[in-house]
Amino acid sequence: MRKKKIIYVISLLLLVICSMFAYYTLKKPPEVAKAAEDRYRRGHNIPGKLYWAGSAQDKEVALTFDDGPEEVWTPKVLDILKQKNVKATFFIIGKQAQKYPEMLRQINADGHIIGNHTFGHVDLTKLDAQQVDQEIEKCALIIHDIIGKTPRLVRPPFGFHNPDVDNVVYSKGKIIVLWSLDTEDWTALPPVGLTAAI
Numbered sequence: 001m002r003k004k005k006i007i008y009v010i011s012l013l014l015l016v017i018c019s020m021f022a023y024y025t026l027k028k029p030p031e032v033a034k035a036a037e038d039r040y041r042r043g044h045n046i047p048g049k050l051y052w053a054g055s056a057q058d059k060e061v062a063l064t065f066d067d068g069p070e071e072v073w074t075p076k077v078l079d080i081l082k083q084k085n086v087k088a089t090f091f092i093i094g095k096q097a098q099k100y101p102e103m104l105r106q107i108n109a110d111g112h113i114i115g116n117h118t119f120g121h122v123d124l125t126k127l128d129a130q131q132v133d134q135e136i137e138k139c140a141l142i143i144h145d146i147i148g149k150t151p152r153l154v155r156p157p158f159g160f161h162n163p164d165v166d167n168v169v170y171s172k173g174k175i176i177v178l179w180s181l182d183t184e185d186w187t188a189l190p191p192v193g194l195t196a197a198i
């Protein structure tokens with residue numbers, strides 16, 4: 001009888017431990033879960049309007065960096081790109097550009113492409129058309145004030161977009177650029193080699 005009780009208690013304990021483990025490993029913040037979900041909804045390129053990736057035939061990659069400029073990582077990334085003689089696209093947050101205009105000038109001076117990543121890095125699908133327009137235009141104006149160029153490429157924050165957001169972007173003659181491979185460095189995982197990431 002006692003033995004049965006002990007087995008029962010041990011099983012119960014194991015069950016609790018397993019449930020806790022599953023809860024903490026599987027639980028993801030809503031943005032991460034939404035971003036993960038979004039990866040499975042990848043569509044096809046819409047020529048001249050929306051791109052997920054370049055041609056699968058060409059052995060080329062396009063590197064893109066989001067959320068800058070800032071003063072810790074942007075200079076490091078720029079140094080490596082210069083060393084390797086590689087050009088990339090930087091999707092700029094307007095608010096960040098206001099804070100670090102010199103860094104934006106440096107990105108531009110190094111010959112990289114500048115893209116628009118909205119003013120405040122908000123989920124555009126939560127806004128109405130006018131607010132979406134403001135987020136994009138405000139960022140565009142700030143960038144123009146600093147480097148005299150208006151970006152044509154737009155990357156919606158978190159990759160969250162819908163037909164309403166897309167139409168606002170298209171109506172301005174701008175192009176949406178998403179991605180086909182996410183390094184997920186933003187999840188603060190330990191660094192991995194590119195081969196491992198693919």
Ligand SMILES: [Zn+2]
Binds near residue numbers: 067
């Ligand atoms: Zn971003």
